[in-house]
Structure formats: structure tokens, C-alpha cells
Amino acid sequence: MLIRCASRPLALGARAVSASSSKPCAGAAAVSKREDYYKTLGEHVDESKPPGWDSARPFEEIPGPKPLPIVGNLLRFMPFVGELYKIPILGMFQKFREQYGDVVILKGIPGRSDYVYIYDTKDIENLLRNSGTFPVRRVLDVFVYYRTVARKDIFQGIGGVLTVQGEDWFKIRTVVNPILMQPKTVQQYMSKLDGVAGELAENMRHFSRLNETHQMPDDFVNELYKWALESVGIMALNKHFGCLDLTTPQDSDPKKLVTAVLNMFKHLYLIETSPPLWKFISTPLYKKFVKNLDFITSIIVKTIDEALAEPIDESVPEHQLSVLHRLGRKDKRIAFTMVMDMLIAGLDTTGKTLGAILYFLAKNPDKQAKLREEIIEVLPEKDSVITAEGLGKMPYLKAVIRESNRIAPVAVGTVRTTVKELVLGGYQIPKGTNVTVVSICTSNSSEHFKDPEKYMPERWLRDTNDEYSSKNVHSFASLPFGFGPRMCVGMRFASLELELVLMKIIKNFELSWEHPDMEFASHLLYGINNPLKLTVKELTR
Numbered sequence: 001m002l003i004r005c006a007s008r009p010l011a012l013g014a015r016a017v018s019a020s021s022s023k024p025c026a027g028a029a030a031v032s033k034r035e036d037y038y039k040t041l042g043e044h045v046d047e048s049k050p051p052g053w054d055s056a057r058p059f060e061e062i063p064g065p066k067p068l069p070i071v072g073n074l075l076r077f078m079p080f081v082g083e084l085y086k087i088p089i090l091g092m093f094q095k096f097r098e099q100y101g102d103v104v105i106l107k108g109i110p111g112r113s114d115y116v117y118i119y120d121t122k123d124i125e126n127l128l129r130n131s132g133t134f135p136v137r138r139v140l141d142v143f144v145y146y147r148t149v150a151r152k153d154i155f156q157g158i159g160g161v162l163t164v165q166g167e168d169w170f171k172i173r174t175v176v177n178p179i180l181m182q183p184k185t186v187q188q189y190m191s192k193l194d195g196v197a198g199e200l201a202e203n204m205r206h207f208s209r210l211n212e213t214h215q216m217p218d219d220f221v222n223e224l225y226k227w228a229l230e231s232v233g234i235m236a237l238n239k240h241f242g243c244l245d246l247t248t249p250q251d252s253d254p255k256k257l258v259t260a261v262l263n264m265f266k267h268l269y270l271i272e273t274s275p276p277l278w279k280f281i282s283t284p285l286y287k288k289f290v291k292n293l294d295f296i297t298s299i300i301v302k303t304i305d306e307a308l309a310e311p312i313d314e315s316v317p318e319h320q321l322s323v324l325h326r327l328g329r330k331d332k333r334i335a336f337t338m339v340m341d342m343l344i345a346g347l348d349t350t351g352k353t354l355g356a357i358l359y360f361l362a363k364n365p366d367k368q369a370k371l372r373e374e375i376i377e378v379l380p381e382k383d384s385v386i387t388a389e390g391l392g393k394m395p396y397l398k399a400v401i402r403e404s405n406r407i408a409p410v411a412v413g414t415v416r417t418t419v420k421e422l423v424l425g426g427y428q429i430p431k432g433t434n435v436t437v438v439s440i441c442t443s444n445s446s447e448h449f450k451d452p453e454k455y456m457p458e459r460w461l462r463d464t465n466d467e468y469s470s471k472n473v474h475s476f477a478s479l480p481f482g483f484g485p486r487m488c489v490g491m492r493f494a495s496l497e498l499e500l501v502l503m504k505i506i507k508n509f510e511l512s513w514e515h516p517d518m519e520f521a522s523h524l525l526y527g528i529n530n531p532l533k534l535t536v537k538e539l540t541r
Contacts, residue, residue: 056427118438205538267292407455
């Protein structure tokens with residue numbers, strides 16, 4: 001059985017796709033049309049002036065890096081010559097605020113729209129609460145172009161929640177939310193996800209025995225990406241890829257898929273931080289991006305076709321089916337793109353998050369010991385089975401994840417295109433302006449969190465009432481999953497994956513870190529930037 005859009009099958013396995021067929025010169029026109037589309041999305045919103053509009057300073061007076069003649073601000077980000085090139089993303093945003101204040105504009109990047117950055121939590125709340133019924137979020141143009149123009153024969157009008165806006169986005173979320181955002185739906189996968197977590201733990205045990213230092217190899221983070229793919233595969237397709245199996249060849253499709261997704265994100269980052277020449281000519285970087293994404297698409301479509309070809313036991317309740325089968329009963333086209341988005345987006349994001357958490361726990365043995373104590377209290381025996389009720393008794397586990405997301409969120413900010421006129425930081429912000437909530441700065445600021453550099457999961461516990469308590473913090477100071485209708489659709493899945501794998505790892509191993517502090521960097525997504533060479537000691541209990 002194939003997924004069908006309109007009257008034609010969505011299958012890449014039967015035919016090849018080539019980068020030469022993508023015609024990037026059409027990109028400028030396609031993106032230009034989308035600019036007009038963004039401007040009309042909020043026409044249903046009340047057009048009355050917001051309070052304080054007449055007394056606010058005009059948009060043109062928002063401070064920011066002054067564009068240079070001809071090259072604008074692009075030179076500041078160029079390798080070797082730009083003063084912002086080697087500055088970590090957090091440092092760059094902090095520098096902007098120190099120099100220009102709570103509202104900053106970055107303009108003069110050839111081929112890019114101007115962006116306003118906001119840092120004050122009151123402005124952040126104002127923006128996000130006034131984003132309308134269908135919040136508009138800027139998306140990656142080259143990714144949208146791939147699905148809507150270059151490969152429109154494959155996706156046929158359904159770009160997925162990552163690429164659509166307005167009512168089209170709302171219709172998709174209306175279908176997927178009851179399946180992806182309900183706790184009871186997510187919990188059905190606990191047993192199989194626990195098995196995948198066990199595979200990662202076994203690999204850690206294997207690597208720890210390969211040398212006298214018991215350190216993980218330089219490429220250990222790749223095991224986390226494989227774990228993430230396996231976990232998403234279980235939920236989306238009820239499929240076990242086998243890429244955590246150390247005997248599986250490196251040239252197998254699942255392991256090649258992991259590499260291709262990671263490379264795709266690298267290409268996306270380079271495309272997004274370079275002049276958008278791909279809109280006019282087929283650049284070498286654009287060709288690499290399309291080649292990788294074509295491979296990813298072909299493998300995922302093949303996997304989807306195989307999953308749908310297997311007969312379904314009609315006695316199995318619907319809530320126990322895979323996301324693919326459950327969504328497929330409602331809309332096959334949405335099922336196709338949603339599963340593809342889950343496999344692509346869920347790999348790098350969740351893998352990076354787990355890497356950061358393991359690092360923070362290794363660096364903070366007292367927090368690690370406290371987490372282990374909580375886990376053993378709920379799961380005292382080696383073969384104890386975790387349940388939803390058991391998870392509910394682990395507040396410190398959830399706090400560990402949340403504190404890591406505070407310090408090192410994979411998304412450094414949230415972007416909205418204003419659907420109405422707003423006043424932010426005393427400035428007039430016209431409708432149709434791209435505004436970035438620099439949440440990585442607010443979540444790492446001493447204005448909101450005492451000793452923000454300290455890893456303290458206790459901040460998030462209900463019984464914490466001292467100066468470290470998050471009860472004293474503005475609710476918009478840390479938004480790792482976004483806010484409102486456009487908050488991360490995979491939030492519950494990601495949380496469950498992390499909770500189960502951390503229970504498995506911390507119960508079986510003692511982690512330590514014997515190297516200089518980890519560097520964090522943003523290559524589209526924010527995360528660890530050095531080899532995750534954890535020292536792993538097996539626990540015998």
C-alpha cells in the first residue's frame with residue numbers, strides 16, 4: 001500500500017530524483033510571492049493602534065549594527081574578517097543587547113529581511129500573546145522551496161507544519177494535535193522506547209570496556225543521534241531501524257540516513273548564513289543540500305511504504321497504532337509529511353538535548369547522585385518496569401531536563417512575523433515585521449535566574465521556595481518549546497524519550513567529565529561543540 005495524494009502514489013523508491021531538476025533560478029520569484037503572503041496573513045486581526053503607539057519612537061530609530069556601504073552588515077559575519085564571525089551565538093546576542101538595548105534591529109544583509117531582536121520578558125509576552133489565531137513564524141526558505149517547488153511532485157501541496165502558515169498550518173495542527181500532544185497517546189510507546197534506551201546503554205557499556213580510561217569515543221554523540229532516530233521510528237512507524245546494533249554495516253540505509261540528516265542541517269546552516277545565491281543559480285552548496293535531502297526523502301518514503309504494506313491487526317486499538325497509521329486514517333498526505341518531519345527534526349534536536357544533559361550531569365556529580373536516588377526509589381530492582389504512574393513520581397528527572405533546556409536550548413529563540421502593529425520596548429513595530437525572541441539570553445540572564453551559569457534542577461521543583469526557585473521567574477523567561485499554538489508539536493514525544501533514556505543510563509552508570517568545559521555553539525541548532533568524551537563507570541547494583 002502506498003500513501004496517495006490526490007490520485008497519485010507518493011513513492012520515491014520507484015523513481016530517482018536529481019538535483020538538476022530543481023531549477024533554483026525560480027527560487028527568487030517563489031520567495032517573493034511568499035513575502036506578499038506573509039503580509040496578508042494577519043488581515044483578519046484588529047487594525048486599531050495599540051496603546052502607546054503615538055508616543056512610541058518610530059521603527060526607523062531602532063538601534064543596531066550600522067550597515068556598511070554596499071556589503072551592508074554581511075561583512076561582520078564573514079570568515080576571518082568579520083568581528084562577529086567567531087563570537088558564539090550567545091555572546092553575539094549578549095553583545096547586541098549591551099551595545100543597543102532591549103530592542104535591536106539587524107538589517108543590511110543582502111537577500112535577507114530585516115530582523116528585530118527583543119530581550120525584555122514583558123515585550124516577549126506582548127509579542128507572543130498578540131500573534132493571532134494562526135501565528136506566523138519565519139521558515140527556512142530553501143527548505144520550503146525544496147518541498148513546494150523543486151519537489152512539488154513528491155509533496156503535492158502538503159509541506160508539513162515546518163513549512164506552511166495561516167489556515168493551512170492550522171488545518172494540519174488540528175489533525176495532528178489530538179495524536180501528538182496527548183499524554184496518554186505518547187505513553188503507549190513506553191515499553192518499546194525503554195527497549196531502545198537499553199540498546200544505547202549496552203553500547204555505552206561496550207565502549208567503556210574498550211579502554212582503561214572507560215571513556216566514550218570521540219564520535220559518541222553519533223550514538224545519541226542513532227538512539228533518537230530509533231526512538232522516533234518506534235513512535236512514527238512502529239519500526240526498529242537497527243542502527244544502534246554495532247554489527248550493522250556503516251553503509252546500511254539507517255546509518256546513512258543519520259549521516260545524511262546531520263549533513264543536511266550543516267548545509268542548511270551554511271545556506272542560511274550566506275548570501276542567498278541559491279535563489280538565482282544552482283550553487284555547489286545548494287546541490288549538496290538537495291542531494292542529501294533527496295536521499296533522506298527516498299529512504300523515508302521507502303520506509304513509509306513498507307510500513308503501510310504490512311497488514312494491520314484489526315483487533316489492535318487505534319491508540320496503539322503508529323503515528324503514521326493513526327494520521328493516515330484522517331489524512332494520508334498529512335500523515336506522510338508529519339512522519340517525515342518527525343524523523344528529520346526529531347533526530348538532531350533530541351540527540352543534541354541528550355548530549356547536553358549527560359554533560360551537565362557528568363559535571364555535577366551531586367545532581368547526578370540525587371537523580372539516581374530518585375530513579376532507584378521508583379525502580380528498586382534491576383528488572384523493574386517503568387509505568388506512567390512511576391514517571392509521575394520523578395519530579396527531579398523532569399527538572400534535570402528542564403534545567404538543561406534552560407542553559408542550552410536547541411533553539412536559541414522563537415521567531416514571529418507580527419500580524420498587527422505592536423509597541424515593543426518603546427518602539428513602533430509595524431505589522432509584517434520579523435521579530436526574534438532571544439530566549440537563550442533571557443534564560444541565561446541573572447535578571448531572571450540567580451546564578452544562571454549554575455546547573456540547578458532544584459529551580460524547577462515545587463517544594464523549592466528560596467531565591468533560586470523558578471516561582472520567582474517570569475513565565476516567558478525560558479521557552480525551550482516555544483509558546484502558544486505554534487509550540488513544538490513533538491514536545492511530549494521528546495520529553496518521554498529523554499526521561500526513559502536518562503533513567504536507563506543513570507541507573508546503570510556513573511558519569512564523570514575529565515576535560516575542559518564543553519563549548520556550546522549554534523549550527524542552526526544550539527548544542528555541544530566538542531567530543532562528548534564521558535567517563536563511564538558501570539554500577540553493579
